[in-house]
Amino acid sequence: MLDAQIKSQLKEHFKQITSPIELKIALDSSNKSNELNSLAQDLASLSEHISVLENYDMNARRPSLVVSSKKTSTQISFAGVPMGHEFTSLVLALLHSGGHPARLNSDELEVIKSIDRPLNFEVYVSLSCQTCPQVVQALNTLAANNANISTTMVDGALFQDEVAARNIMAVPSVYLNGELFSQGAVSLSDILKKLDGNSAQKEVEKLNGKAPFDVLVIGGGPAGASAAVYAARKGLNTGVVAERFGGQVADTMSIENFISVKETEGPKLVTQLEQHVKQYDVDIMTSNRVANIQRNEYLDIELDNGAKLTAKSVVISTGARWRSVNVPGEAEYKGRGVAYCPHCDGPLFKGKPVAVIGGGNSGIEAAIDLANITEHVTVLEFANDLKADQVLIEKARSLANITIHTNVQTTEIVGDEQKVTGLKYIERNTQQAQSIPVAGVFVQIGLVPNSEWLKNTEIKLNQFGEIEIDGKGSTNMPGVFAAGDVTTSPFKQIVIAMGSGATASLGAFDYLIRAQDAANQAA
Incomplete structure (x- = not known):
């Protein structure tokens, strides 16, 4: 099932597994069951801590695999063969179930540990979906850290009877205890906010308490990531506020025109962007949407949850989204065909x-x-x-x-x-x-800039809703710069967005120097 190179890589990763894991598999006579059995046996051969238990549950979906921790009794399930984009989800489930800690901050871990009621998540995916793994992995993280929580990835293409019965026409679709919980991209932070009623208010208080940023980047796509790296490398107090890291690139299948990289995929590039930004002291605030910006003593940025951030300069890089056709039935049947x-x-x-x-x-x-x-x-x-x-x-x-x-x-x-x-x-x-x-x-009719939140501000937009910028990325509002697909930049390409993010960030740096010099002279 797995080739020699992948086995070699996994064997090295599995050295981080320190507690016993049991792979419980339920099979039938199908080819997919044969594939899943081969996969389970291959995985077990790579670590002394992994064993296989066959036909554990007569009522289980077939084929399916449960990653079960013998130490903590946690369970993470996969209905289908988790290959393609979901193979990483399986590997992380093994690592986290085997004692290797997930990347969680203390607040997130505290919320997860505090859940004392049974939660059974089912997430329907397609193995070609690039958005699905982040949702699967977020739910798996919950299950790996609390035995009250179980989660199952369901390959919708393989279990079409369930998809039809639940009328699922878009992935990822998440069900909690049999009821629809969410559809589309959703982060761990989003999930915790829905589960913990106090989580949202805690987040607002935490955001309100932050000191003014030198540069606050709004948007986490290629332009935003580039702007953040360039600002942080200048030693500036830098923050990124975004709904999710990666933006539209996370939904891009194949990228073949990114200079110096022959071919890559959107999620892989997004991971690399995020890792690069995290090499620096950048405050990343995801699962947050900006609602307004005003120029006062500082730039005041209001979020839609009521929180407020302040900054000496801002780089707007909120990108674009697919344009709607705007005909009767489109909104009514979104996600249902x-x-x-x-x-x-x-x-x-x-x-x-x-x-x-x-x-x-x-x-x-x-x-x-x-x-x-x-x-x-x-x-x-x-x-x-x-x-x-x-x-x-x-x-x-x-x-x-x-x-x-x-x-x-x-x-x-x-x-x-x-x-x-x-x-x-x-x-x-x-x-x-x-x-x-x-x-x-x-x-599939093109893009529309994510700039609606700016229509009641002083920042100038053109007739298409794009932010008007000059050669340095400056907008008409002092201290506010913009980059990427949300701007009047004529070509909407990843490499161009990255370049414009760097330009805007350097423009912000130049602005801050001149503003400080003017303040010193006035003093």
């Missing part, structure tokens, strides 16, 4: 017809990917011609189960109140209305 990540949610539509709205690179790439999974893909493009690269267009047109319509306008996404069942559009040249039956609609 309307999706924005074909890599994440595509496997849930195996063997079913789907539509892709958008004929640019992202739309045609999505159609090609989905054609390998779904019954049929219909591409709808508003313009007369596809905007994707010619090589992608030729590939899409060569696939028998892709139909492309140009010069059409989507008018409605139709459903049965539970899930998407179809899509309506008009042919723009004839105004003839058409409808097609589909189980899923993937919206």
Whole structure:
């Protein structure tokens, strides 16, 4: 199951396991069960602390594997074969169950240990989803540190009966004690806030008590990470406040144009960015959204939870998100057939017809990917011609189960109140209305800047909602700089965002020096 190189690497990692682990496996006669059995046996061969118990529970999902600590009685389960993006989740579950501590701060560990009621989490994933592992790993961290908490990763593509019964049409979907708990990206901090009613207030008090930052970076994507590194290297008191580290890059499947790196994946790059930032004394405050910014004695930054931070300078790098098509049915069926990540949610539509709205690179790439999974893909493009690269267009047109319509306008996404069942559009040249039956609609029509929170501030935005900046990343508000996809930078690329983050951070450094010099002269 595992090749020699991976086994060698794991054997080295497993030296950190100090207490006994039992891998409890429930199997049937399927090929997936054979794979899971081989995986369990391979893992057990790499550490004297790991053993295998077969057919432990006649009522268990099959195939499934439970990572059980004999010392603490904690249990972390995987229904399916946790390979692909979830292999790291399995390895971390083994390490944390075997005595190697998870990376938790004292406040988080205190909240986890204080939970004294049974919590049973189930998280439905697809193995191609890049957002799912962070959710799985957050839940696994809870279970590894408190025997009252159990968690199970469920491969939605393998257990489609459960997916259909629960009407799951987007991953990750988390259930707690049988009830929907969350859908989409959610961090450990977010989970703890939902579980502990006092956690949110504690967080507000903690944020309110922070001293003014020299540079506060708003946003944790490539631009924000770059800005934070450059500020910290100047010896400045630097903070990063963001909903999550990595931003949109965390949802990017393949990156092949990042200079000096032939090929990588979004989550891997995000991990490297975060590790780089954490090499410096940077205060990272994730699971927080900024609501307002004002210029007073300092720059006052208000968060949507009511907390307030202050800073001498700010770099805004809140990035962009997928643009909505804004037709009836889109909002109503988001997560119930309307999706924005074909890599994440595509496997849930195996063997079913789907539509892709958008004929640019992202739309045609999505159609090609989905054609390998779904019954049929219909591409709808508003313009007369596809905007994707010619090589992608030729590939899409060569696939028998892709139909492309140009010069059409989507008018409605139709459903049965539970899930998407179809899509309506008009042919723009004839105004003839058409409808097609589909189980899923993937919206791929470009980006919109995450700048709505700035509309009632003095910071100037252009007609597209982008922050207007100069060559140093300066905005019209003194001390406020901006970088990346949220700005008027004409090209939305990772490498350009990183460069603009460095530029804005150096601009902030220059501003602080000049402001201090002016203050000294005035004195």
